[in-house]
Amino acid sequence: MVTQIIYKTLLASFILVLSLLVAMYSTLIERKVAGWFQDRHGPNRAGPWGLLQPLADGVKLFFKEEFMPGSADKLLYILGPSLTMFVALLTSAVIPWGPDLVINGTAYPMQVADVNIGILFVFAILSIGVYGIMIGGWASNNKYALLGAVRASSQMISYELAMSLSIITIVMMTGSLSMREIVAQQQGFSWNIFYQPLGFLIFLICAFAETNRSPFDLPECETELVGGYHTEYSSMKLGFYLFAEYINMFISGAVMATLFLGGYHFPGLDKLGLSPNVFAFVSFMVLFTKITFFGFIYMWIRWTLPRFRYDQLMKLGWKSLIPLAILNVVITGVVILLNQ
Amino acid sequence: MKSLTNRSKVVSNKQMTFWERIYFPAILNGMRITFGHLFRRKATVQYPEATREFSDIYRGKHVLKRDDEGRERCTSCGLCAVACPAEAITMVSAERKPGEEHLYREEKYAAVYEINMLRCIFCGDCEEACPKEAIFLTKELVKSEYQREKFIYGKDELVESPDPAKRVDVSKRQTKEVLEFKKDKRYKHNK
Amino acid sequence: MFTQYIFHFLSVMALFSAVMMLASKKPIHSVLFLTLTFFAIAGHYVLLNAQFLAVVHVIVYAGAIMVLFLFTVMLLNLNKDERSPKPMWVNIMAFIAGGMLMLTLIGIFRGYEIRSLQDPMTTQIGLVKNLGKVLYHDYLVPFELSSVLFLTAMVGAVLLGKKEQL
Numbered sequence: 297m298v299t300q301i302i303y304k305t306l307l308a309s310f311i312l313v314l315s316l317l318v319a320m321y322s323t324l325i326e327r328k329v330a331g332w333f334q335d336r337h338g339p340n341r342a343g344p345w346g347l348l349q350p351l352a353d354g355v356k357l358f359f360k361e362e363f364m365p366g367s368a369d370k371l372l373y374i375l376g377p378s379l380t381m382f383v384a385l386l387t388s389a390v391i392p393w394g395p396d397l398v399i400n401g402t403a404y405p406m407q408v409a410d411v412n413i414g415i416l417f418v419f420a421i422l423s424i425g426v427y428g429i430m431i432g433g434w435a436s437n438n439k440y441a442l443l444g445a446v447r448a449s450s451q452m453i454s455y456e457l458a459m460s461l462s463i464i465t466i467v468m469m470t471g472s473l474s475m476r477e478i479v480a481q482q483q484g485f486s487w488n489i490f491y492q493p494l495g496f497l498i499f500l501i502c503a504f505a506e507t508n509r510s511p512f513d514l515p516e517c518e519t520e521l522v523g524g525y526h527t528e529y530s531s532m533k534l535g536f537y538l539f540a541e542y543i544n545m546f547i548s549g550a551v552m553a554t555l556f557l558g559g560y561h562f563p564g565l566d567k568l569g570l571s572p573n574v575f576a577f578v579s580f581m582v583l584f585t586k587i588t589f590f591g592f593i594y595m596w597i598r599w600t601l602p603r604f605r606y607d608q609l610m611k612l613g614w615k616s617l618i619p620l621a622i623l624n625v626v627i628t629g630v631v632i633l634l635n636q
Numbered sequence: 637m638k639s640l641t642n643r644s645k646v647v648s649n650k651q652m653t654f655w656e657r658i659y660f661p662a663i664l665n666g667m668r669i670t671f672g673h674l675f676r677r678k679a680t681v682q683y684p685e686a687t688r689e690f691s692d693i694y695r696g697k698h699v700l701k702r703d704d705e706g707r708e709r710c711t712s713c714g715l716c717a718v719a720c721p722a723e724a725i726t727m728v729s730a731e732r733k734p735g736e737e738h739l740y741r742e743e744k745y746a747a748v749y750e751i752n753m754l755r756c757i758f759c760g761d762c763e764e765a766c767p768k769e770a771i772f773l774t775k776e777l778v779k780s781e782y783q784r785e786k787f788i789y790g791k792d793e794l795v796e797s798p799d800p801a802k803r804v805d806v807s808k809r810q811t812k813e814v815l816e817f818k819k820d821k822r823y824k825h826n827k
Numbered sequence: 828m829f830t831q832y833i834f835h836f837l838s839v840m841a842l843f844s845a846v847m848m849l850a851s852k853k854p855i856h857s858v859l860f861l862t863l864t865f866f867a868i869a870g871h872y873v874l875l876n877a878q879f880l881a882v883v884h885v886i887v888y889a890g891a892i893m894v895l896f897l898f899t900v901m902l903l904n905l906n907k908d909e910r911s912p913k914p915m916w917v918n919i920m921a922f923i924a925g926g927m928l929m930l931t932l933i934g935i936f937r938g939y940e941i942r943s944l945q946d947p948m949t950t951q952i953g954l955v956k957n958l959g960k961v962l963y964h965d966y967l968v969p970f971e972l973s974s975v976l977f978l979t980a981m982v983g984a985v986l987l988g989k990k991e992q993l
Binding site for chain 1: 853855859862878879882883885886889890891894895897898901902954955956
C-alpha cells in the first residue's frame with residue numbers, strides 16, 4: 297500500500313514535470329516551426345539552436361512588472377490564471393502513459409488513476425477549463441478581456457457537444473469508459489482511427505476549438521480584441537495563461553493519441569521480446585511520438601488557416617459538426633447491431 | 637472596355653459546389669503548400685556572423701577623392717550642390733595660396749564641404765554631376781548617432797586619407813562608358 | 828479514518844460556500860460559490876463510490892449550467908446600484924415560499940429513521956455498469972420519458988429563440 301502511494305506520487309510528479317517541460321519547449325518548437333513555415337530560421341541565438349530560449353522567455357516573464365488594474369476584482373484576477381493552469385494539468389491523471397512497469401515482481405501501471413469513467417473525467421475537466429478564462433477575463437474589468445472571455449465560453453460550450461458526441465462512438469465500440477480499457481482494445485494495428493475516421497476528424501476539429509488554437513483562437517484574437525481575455529495580464533500571470541495553452545495542446549494530443557491512434561501501441565512492438573521495463577519505456581516513447589505528431593499538426597494548421605469569423609465558428613459547430621457527429625453515432629450503432 | 641494587362645478577372649457570385657463547400661480539399665492543399673515551405677532555403681542572413689553582400693555600386697556614405705599625388709580633387713564648383721535633389725550639400729570655397737599646391741589640385745578648393753546625411757537620399761546625382769571625379773558614393777554605411785548635429789558630415793569625415801594604402805577604391809563604380817569618356821583628350825587633365 | 832476527514836472537509840466546504848453564495852454582494856461571486864458547492868457535492872459522490880454520478884454532476888452542473896449562469900451574469904454585469912428595488916409583496920412571497928420549503932424539509936427529517944447504510948464500496952451501485960443496468964432494465968420507461976421531455980424542452984427553446992412570431 298505504502299509503496300503504491302509512493303509510486304503514484306512519483307509518477308504524478310514525473311508527469312507534472314514532463315508536462316511543464318514539454319510546454320516550455322513547445323513554445324520554442326512553435327516559434328521554430330513558425331519560422332520554417334515562413335522561410336525563416338526561428339529563434340537561434342540563446343544557446344545552440346535556441347535551446348535556452350524558453351529559459352530566457354521565462355526569466356523575462358518573471359522579471360516583468362506585476363500589473364493589476366485598479367478596478368479589478370483582486371481575488372478573481374489572481375484566481376483566473378491559477379485555475380487555468382491547475383485545470384490544464386489535471387487531465388494527465390487518467391491517461392495511460394504506457395504498459396505496466398515491473399519492479400520486484402510487482403506490476404506498477406503507468407497511469408496515475410485508473411478510474412472506470414476516464415473519458416468522462418476528461419470531459420469534466422474540459423468543461424471546467426473555461427472557468428479560468430472567464431474569471432480572468434471578467435475580473436480584469438476591461439471590455440476586450442470580457443469579450444474574449446465571453447467568446448471563449450460560448451465557443452467551448454458549443455464544441456464540447458460535438459466532441460462528446462464523437463467520443464460516444466468510441467465508447468459504443470469499446471463498451472467501456474476506462475481509458476486503459478480503450479487503449480488495450482487497440483492493440484497492434486486495430487486503431488480506432490481506421491474504424492472511426494469521421495469521429496476522429498470531428499474530435500480533432502473540436503480539440504482545436506477547445507484549446508483555443510488557431511483557426512479557433514477568437515478569444516485572444518489580437519486584431520479585434522487586443523489580447524482577448526489576457527489583455528490586462530502581465531508577468532507570470534500572463535505566463536500561466538500562455539503556458540496552460542501549451543499544456544492543453546500536449547494533453548489533448550495525448551488524449552487523441554490514446555483514443556484514436558492506439559495509445560502506446562505500435563504494431564509488432566510486443567513481438568520483439570523486450571523485457572517488461574524496456575518495453576514500457578519504448579511504448580511510452582511511441583505514445584510521446586504520437587503526441588509530438590499532434591503538436592506538429594496544431595502548429596501546421598496554425599500557419600495554414602486564417603482565423604474564423606465568429607458566425608462561421610458557430611455555424612461550423614452547431615450546423616455541421618453536431619449533425620455529422622450524430623450521424624456518425626447512428627451509423628456506428630447500425631453497424632454494431634448488424635455485426636452482433 | 638478592353639483591359640490593358642489582361643490580368644483582371646471578372647467577378648462572379650457563383651455558388652460553390654458541394655466539394656468546394658466542405659473546404660477539406662482546399663485545406664489539405666493549403667497544408668501541402670505550407671509543408672513545402674518547411675524545406676525551402678531560408679532567406680535570413682545571420683547578421684553578425686554573415687553580412688549581406690553589397691553591390692559593387694552600392695550608394696552609401698560619400699567620399700571626397702584625392703588624386704594620385706594625394707591632392708584633393710574637389711574644386712568647389714558647386715555642381716553637386718545644384719544637382720542634389722534633397723539640398724543636402726553645402727560648401728564654402730577658398731582660393732589656393734602659394735605653397736598649397738601639394739594639398740589642392742586646382743586653384744580653387746572647398747574650405748568647408750558639408751553633407752547632411754539626414755537629408756541625403758543617396759541618389760548618387762552628386763557623383764554624376766561632378767566634373768572632377770571628386771565625389772563618390774561608397775559601400776560604407778552612415779553610422780547611427782544620438783544627436784542630429786552629428787549627421788552633418790564635414791571634410792574631416794568625407795575626404796579620404798592621403799595614405800595610399802587607405803584610399804577608397806572606386807574603380808568598380810567607373811563603368812565602361814565612364815572610362816571611354818575619360819579617354820577623350822579634353823579630359824586628360826582629370827587623370 | 829481518512830475518508831471521514833475528507834467527508835468533514837467537504838461538508839464544511841459545501842455548507843460554507845452555500846452560505847457565502849447567499850451572502851456575497853456581487854452576483855459573480857455568488858455564481859462561483861455555487862460552483863464550489865457543486866464541486867463539494869461531487870466530492871461526496873466520489874466518497875460514496877459513485878464516480879459516474881460525480882463526474883456527470885461536474886459536467887452538467889459546473890461545466891454547463893453554471894457556465895451559462897456566469898455567462899449571463901457577466902453580460903448583464905449587474906451592479907448593486909443598478910438593481911431595481913423589489914416591491915414588498917415579492918419579498919413576502921419569497922419568504923412564504925422559502926419557509927414552506929424549510930417546513931417540508933424539517934418534516935422529512937423528523938420522520939426519517941436512520942437505517943444502517945450499506946457500505947458503498949461493496950454495493951458498487953454508483954459505477955457505470957451497475958447504474959446503466961438499473962437504468963436500462965428496471966427504469967427504462969421513466970428514463971425514455973425523461974429523454975422525450977428533454978427533447979420537448981429543446982424544441983421549445985429553439986422555438987422561443989426564433990425571432991419571427993409564429
